[in-house]
Amino acid sequence: MSVLDRIRGDKPTDMNRRGFLAIAGGAGVGLMVGLKPFAAEAEAAAGGIVQFNPFVKVSPDGAITVVVKHLDMGQGPTTGLATLIAEEMDADWSQMRTEFAPADNVVYANLAFKAQGTGGSTAMANSWEQYRTAGAAARAVLVKAAADKWQVSQGEITVAKGVLTHPSGKRGTYGEFAEAASKIPPPTGMAQETPYKEPEKFKLIGKEGFHRIDNDPKTDGTAIYTQDVKLPGMLVAVVAHPPRFGGKVKSFDDAEAKKVKGVERVVQIPQGVAVLAKNTFAAIKGRNALKVEWDDSAAEMRGSEELLKMAKEAVSKPGVATATNKGDAEGALAGAAKVIEAEYTFPYLAHAPMEPLNCVVDLKKDGARLIYGAQFQGIDQPTVAALTGLRPDQVKIETVWAGGSFGRRAVPTADYVTEAVMIAKAIDGANPVKLVWTREDDTKGGYYRPFYAHKVRAAIGADGMPVAWSHRIAGQSIFAGTALEAMAVKDGVDDTSVEGASNLAYAVPNLKVELTTLKVGVPVLWWRSVGHTHTAHVVETMIDELAHAAGKDPVEYRLALLKDKPRHTAALKLVAEKAGWGGKLEKGKGRGVAVHESFKSVVAQVVEVTIQKDGGVKVDRVVAAVDCGTVINPDVVRAQVEGGVGFGLGAALRNAITLDGGVVQEANFDSYEPLRMGDMPKVEVYTVVSQQPPTGIGEPGVPPLAPALANAIFSATGKRLRDLPLGDQKFTIA
């Protein structure tokens, strides 16, 4: 197999189960499988820039441009992927550039999904071999070009910081040899014979001091996000959506809207009524002036209270489906000396990225051009093709920076992309269209983390160790009702509803995990760390209850149950050491721990809280220990865990999307208030040294936070936090 065969992604046949479980955090990463030949010759483009393979371009001035197949929504794959190429090319960090890849479901497939897309914390894991191979392949032909020119042997040439040198004193840069190298066929078999650089020779991977590659455009205002895109003749579209999910337009009166200066068109689309204007403010004003009557005959009319009641009822009975059944949990519970029982509830959560959803579409007869923070090109491109009657290859997607996403921009129904395309269709592509959602649209727009209820009954033996664990979960399925349902839901179990519970890390001999999937007309979606957002809370607070019931230290208790889990053990021991676990705490302070595996990484956290004079909770400090395999950029890893802590904390403290008669009650950052600076604890992040391939880091920092917080509150107050969010509950010090 040639090097370029190895770089090439597999030809996607269809979205397979493995791929989508990987998005959701279930299954494997970095699948390097049966590959198709790649067009062997490097291509010279305008300006003498040579593209050596799908991922590496070299300019005459020596700049190396890395083609980034993943969306960067802040999690840092541009920095990470550039690091892999720079490492194998022995380049200088300052000569690295990046650009986002076009939509191409074969060449730029996420190897964990076999489709182009970003999610499941797979960006670095799936690219680990592919991008290093691409860098090594480019380096090989460039060095050969230098050897040919200098009439020396390739083996005598060394490369450091992007400079090629020969003992004779000859020196050169990649830029000088790019054109000549473009005519050299890429090596074959090299990846097997010279399997990348040995880790001890790394100059960049795992090293401190290499700054994020997107620092400059993101600190001088030049980074272009979807919201900043302006095409000639473009109109801005703002849409009046139905107040209830499943609602439809009955009739509308656009007389007042059309009077607004700058409003050009008002069109009905399946998603509502779109006002198109020359600028954003006019479009918003026009939308506000619309009078729309809605048809709620097919709409979801229930409120949060009814929905949560339904979920609680569901977990009071055996589940409809069984996700895990090991030993005889019911039998062991019946005969147990001590049974602990608890119920939990979790609300809908909105992603609320700083950049509300948006999408630019320029629809022409023979093709469509879309510009946006595209997270799931593998779904979006064929969806747009089907909507427009174009072939997928006529749908060009240009990916730009995304102002956050947390999962919201990767949607199995391509909801917001579809909405933008339907507007463009409604005006026959007369103008390019930028669909803009306001903050209120974004908050009320659905695709939430589903609400859930859990019920756990756990039994401990005479030694205090667990003998049985019955875990019932009820809530909506993320995949149900989407085109991916058939391959993602097996035997009535959507793994994203139970992941983190169905694969309980603790050694419990009798384990049963059951699921009842509820049908609700509110669209739901993965939200940074998906099922682990709720399962980790239940598992990690329940195990804490068992430790307490057993009269054992929560860290020691966990370690005793994790004897065959070396990564959990290492993370737990590291966090306990760094946090000063077991040290004295002043009265009114509490300390809690949690450890959880998600996206193939293990994160342990210790949270310290102070109960305020008014009974409120202040989070002082969070210490995290992470095993994410090989660390590519240590500072990006720290940043992701710091951010994951903040993201998880905001939700745990006060976020909930609630419905009243089917209408979402939250609208802007007053009623759905993210964490603010004043709420942010001091966060310390430590990594477990590992030589294993990299695993996820964008999401795994989130799941342990809420349970570690709940356990800290328990240690200070003796009260368990089983219903999220915390809200304005007041506590008395135990």
Added chain:
Amino acid sequence: MIKLKINGQERSVDLDAETPLLWVLRDELGLTGTKFGCGVALCGACTVHMGGVATRSCQTPIGDVDGDIVTIEGLVGKDGSKEGHAVQAAWRALDVVQCGYCQSGQMMSAASLLAQNKKPTDDEITAAMNGNVCRCATYQRVRAAVHDAAKRLEA
């Protein structure tokens, strides 16, 4: 016609006085570094300087503009250095940004704070910056970068 002075340049715009400065900057003048986050002064992504003071441009009708406007594109260091303002240099040194969308507003708030308070305490930083939301929760680094920028300005 409404006349505005933005980043040292006189600009005239033919728009209603009620139009928020945010949309004039972004849609009319192409200064897209100032971001739309909430539209109601709850997140600070749209923060600019008006007469040197951090101001939410989404809630500032152009008819009410009183003072010179500076946006992220016009933020300059004291010696006009290539590094930009001390807050920008600090932000880069500490790798504050993640998605980056809120960071123009964060830096404009920070620069305004430092213009009024050369050496802010942690509490003063929180008071000045609590209105700037970052969904990536880069707050710990924002705080450290404000302290770092204060040192750079002192030097």
